[in-house]
Structure formats: C-alpha cells, structure tokens
Amino acid sequence: MRLLFGIVAVFLSVLGGFAAMGGRMGVLWQPVEIVIIIGAGVGGYVIANTPSVLRDTVRTVGFVARGHRSNKNDYLDVISLLYALLRVAKSKGVSQIEQDIDKPGDSPIFTQYPAVFRHERSLTFLCDYLRLIALGQDNPHDLEALMSEEIETISREMNQVPKALQNLADALPALGIVAAVLGVINAMSAISEPPEVLGRMIGGALTGTFLGVLLSYGLVGPSPAPPATAGSRS
Structure with missing residues (x-):
C-alpha cells in the first residue's frame, strides 16, 4: 500500500x-x-x-x-527468545539447548516466538553462534570478531x-x-x-x-x- x-x-x-x-x-x-x-x-x-x-x-x-517490514513485535520476539535460551543455558547447562538450536522448528522454546521464523537469515545467524557457544567457543572477543565479520559480509550482500x-x-x-x-x-x-x-x-x-x-x-x-x-x- x-x-x-x-x-x-x-x-x-x-x-x-x-x-x-x-x-x-x-x-x-x-x-x-x-x-x-x-x-x-x-x-x-x-x-x-x-x-x-x-x-x-x-x-x-x-x-x-x-x-513487508519488521515491526516492534518481531524485535521483542527475538529478545525474548534470546532471554529464554540463555536462561536455560545458565540454569541447566549449554548442552540443554543444543537440540533446540539444531532443530528450531521442533523446539518448544523457539515455537513460542513465531515471528523469528519469518526472518530465515536472522534465525540462521542466531543458531550458528549459539551452536559455537555450545561447542565450547565462549571467548567473547573471538565471538565478537566472528560476528562482526559476518555482519559486515551480510551488510555488503544486502x-x-x-x-x-x-x-x-x-x-x-x-x-x-x-x-x-x-x-x-x-x-x-x-x-x-x-x-x-x-x-x-x-x-x-x-x-x-x-x-x-x-x-x-x-x-x-x-x-x-x-x-x-x-x-x-x-
């Protein structure tokens, strides 16, 4: 319109x-x-x-x-999803969210926030870096460098x-x-x-x-x- x-x-x-x-x-x-x-x-x-x-x-x-445009609810769903995942990882261990990030479509946590599925690239980005954390890559400086490089690549493509x-x-x-x-x-x-x-x-x-x-x-x-x-x- x-x-x-x-x-x-x-x-x-x-x-x-x-x-x-x-x-x-x-x-x-x-x-x-x-x-x-x-x-x-x-x-x-x-x-x-x-x-x-x-x-x-x-x-x-x-x-x-x-x-098609992202709205406030889309951002709130992403923030809420991150909070829910990190809360589980902190209380029960990072290994408890491995199945969720491997198959987000079947995850009871992800399915509570359906807006995140409308942004496939953002969902993939989120799962990739949570998977790195689950595999033991918890150095914040290394993660920041990797994320910055990929964000720059995505920005160039877009x-x-x-x-x-x-x-x-x-x-x-x-x-x-x-x-x-x-x-x-x-x-x-x-x-x-x-x-x-x-x-x-x-x-x-x-x-x-x-x-x-x-x-x-x-x-x-x-x-x-x-x-x-x-x-x-x-």
Whole structure:
C-alpha cells in the first residue's frame, strides 16, 4: 500500500501539475520513447549485475510491493527468545539447548516466538553462534570478531541491490537523452513537414528526457534496502 501510494503521488503531482499549466496530456504518451528507455535500462541492468543480484532484485521488489517490514513485535520476539535460551543455558547447562538450536522448528522454546521464523537469515545467524557457544567457543572477543565479520559480509550482500538500482537510476536520465536525440533525428528527417507536425515530433522527442529523469528520481532512485531474507547466505 505504501509503495502504491508513493507511485500514485509521484504521477499525480507531475502529471497534474503539467495539466494545470495547460499542457496537453496526449503529448506525453510516447510508447516508443518508453520502450527505448525501459528496454535499454533493463538490458544494462542485466549486463552490469550478477544472476544472484538479479534474483535478489526480483525478491526485493516483491517484498516492497507486499509492504513487508519488521515491526516492534518481531524485535521483542527475538529478545525474548534470546532471554529464554540463555536462561536455560545458565540454569541447566549449554548442552540443554543444543537440540533446540539444531532443530528450531521442533523446539518448544523457539515455537513460542513465531515471528523469528519469518526472518530465515536472522534465525540462521542466531543458531550458528549459539551452536559455537555450545561447542565450547565462549571467548567473547573471538565471538565478537566472528560476528562482526559476518555482519559486515551480510551488510555488503544486502547493499548490492540498492547500489545496483542506484546505478540504474543514475543511468536513466542519460537513456532519456538517448531517446530524445533519436526523436530529434527523426524530426529532422521530416524537416519539410509543416511547423505543427515538427512541433509535435520535437515535443515527443523531448518527452524522452522527461521520462528518463522522472523514472530515475521518482521511481528507481528511492529504492529500499532488501529485507534480510532476500539475500543468499554466503
């Protein structure tokens, strides 16, 4: 719903303002220009990114479209789960939670906090480091170093899609200029036509620049970071 509201707000503001200035809406409908800009943008995106980034892009767009976001209850469930696990480990020994962290789906402790299962990567991260503690790796400095390194790796992976989308957003105005130049070339080839015809053709060509800038700063540029479940585990 948030994504839909944002898109509607962008187009209503821009197109409504154009109409309020007395602009003719039909001039902005240039399907060929749209095909040039979007087609070249998608092609360049495929060329510039790895298959895993392309897959994560599709997942990210799906999550954003569905409005998937972590909320306060998700964080409370994680904190409560950690408290419950550490309380058992302290009172009965770390070995008592080994079965829980090996099979969290069957654990009576984990199942009390269903929100943690919606974040697969976070659940895996938690179980991995609890397993290290259960195996005897209880040096806090070593654990901190390992966790920091993995968090940094995860952060880099999760930022791949926003960076790729930002690169696409940076390229769209230039692709709009490409479409506009092609339109001007087409208009110059019809230089013998009446001024009204040339005016429409040049106006349609300039629409390419408008569309490139609008798509860049109005839609693709404000790209969010993907949720933790979108990326592949390293």
